[in-house]
Amino acid sequence: MREDGRLLAIRRADNGTWELPGGILELNETPEAGVAREVWEETGIHVEVDQLTGVYKNTTRGIVALVFRCKPSGGTERTSSESTAVSWLTPDEVSERMAEVYAVRLLDALDDNGPHVRSHDGKQLIPTG
Secondary structure, eight states: OOTTSOEEEEEETTTOOEEOOOOOOOTTOOHHHHHHHHHHHHHSEEEEEEEEEEEEEETTTTEEEEEEEEEEEEEOOOOBTTEEEEEEEOHHHHHHHSOHHHHHHHHHHTOTTOOEEEEEOSSSEEOOO
């Protein structure tokens, strides 16, 4: 997240959807180190990891994603083999371009009342009981 409130997002090379940068941790790395590595690999932006803002479970695939708020600390936006576009989006642009299950992750990062814990089926959020 930049100081002006814009949020870093990528357009994925494999399916053309807008999402936040991310990926799978290496066996020997901490979640924070993995976040910094994945963001740099996919966007060219170096980040300082701030705090955990959400935990998101895909109930269909059994995948749990951790989302951390980060601050840019250098680098220049560039695409990669995993991204065809890199952009700093406003919260409104996030809501317009991203599927609900991805947009909520970035929008939750704006909120200091986290970390949020949510579940989804891969397409839509599942309301909590």
